[in-house]
Amino acid sequence: MIELKNVEKKFGDLRVLKGIDLSVKRGEVISIIGASGSGKSTMLYCINALEQIQGGQIVVDGIDVHDKSTNLNELRRHIGMVFQQWNSFPHLTVLENVALAPRLVLGKSKEEARHIAEKQLKHVGLGDKLDVYPTRMSGGQQQRLAIARALAMEPDYMLFDEVTSALDPELVGEVLDTLRLLSDDGMTMIVVTHEISFARDVSDRVAFFHQGVIEEIGPAQQLINDPQKARTQQFLSKVR
Amino acid sequence: MSSDASAIQFFSGFQVNDLWFLAEAAGGTLLISAIAISVGTFFGCLFGWALTASRWTSLTLGSVLDVFRSVPLIIQLLLFFNFFPIIGLPIDPFAAGSIVLIFYTSALVAQVARGGIEAVPASMRRASRSLGMTYWQDMRYVVWPVGLRAVLPAWAGVALGVLKDSALVSVLGYLELLRASQILITRTQEPFIILSIVGLFYFALSYPISKTTAKLEQRWQYD
């Protein structure tokens, strides 16, 4: 379980998160929607401590993420993350991209790591690309590679930060399909997205961010089809 | 009679033995450049990393390195070489030349290394950290190879430049190619032959650097 309790985040004087409360249960899929600059990415970065917080608390499976004694590298093994930019390691083949962290972080042997990587790459439909260099692949394929790379750590949670925003429109579908696959597998996911219909159809709940606060949160169908707050209605009418 | 004979010997033409003399001098150039480039690259990488590590190091170390980059090498050499005898510690030309060249090289390499580290997108580094890699694992397995590929040509430029700039150590009296060529030209009065040979020696010393880096670049074309 991921719990955010009154989380505050500042960049200098700029307050980006102003008291975020959110809890995500195992197996749940939550989508985060909201305008650009409302703090969606920042919240994800705070969950695996790529960013520090200035107030409140984030607890993942009973571990206080921002406590000084927390082993962050150990924590991050359990929280996979995929970014808007696919960030393939360009000097490694597709297989090596996925096998690197299991070897370094989990201490797997070369054989084991290869086995894990093959399995995950097949799962996201890249089984025929193992020895290709990622720069030779489309954005959609590279984004699926990034998902396989995160899955290879066998995380308990996955965070997705607008993973389709940098893709050509015709490549969005294949990546969303991969996310659906994960949700069917029962993965716990927090998905920051601009794909409103994806948020409605795949997630259990949707949270609407506005200027660093969760303005409204509720069951996906209800929040998208029948939002209660004026700001949510406004935002949804603009993006649809 | 006898004074004529010695004069003739002194102003004799270019001889085969002189080739050995030049080869030995090329060894001098090779030795001092190899030391400067290898040790200078090592420290340059450390400094380059320090430049990116914090604002404070970037400011302080950055300005120190700027001094080494901007004061002409020949002035650095003469200052350094003449400074030690003043404080009662004589230093030989080779040691003085090596030390100054190492500083100079590391100042140049530091900027290249900083550029290499900064060439790796912040989001790529976040991705590797999010996989649970430590700071140093990220450095070793992602930043180093990706950054190296980005700045290898720039590094080769620095290395080739240092090889040529090592000629300036001749002002301290260290025997390397330039100094040897001056000695031979004075004796033989055949500058054309001698400078051509010296040019060939420099080319032979540079070739492995440019060839190796070009090969690596080709192999590292991401495909």
Ligand SMILES: Nc1ncnc2c1ncn2[C@@H]1O[C@H](COP(=O)(O)OP(=O)(O)OP(=O)(O)O)[C@@H](O)[C@H]1O
């Ligand atoms: N490293 C940083 N330093 C300073 N300000 C930052 C930094 N990162 C983000 N910000 C600021 O924090 C605010 C929230 O940014 P964030 O990226 O979380 O928004 P977002 O909701 O993800 O927006 P988008 O939809 O554009 O991705 C923005 O005003 C942004 O300029």
Ligand SMILES: [Mg+2]
């Ligand atoms: Mg964002």
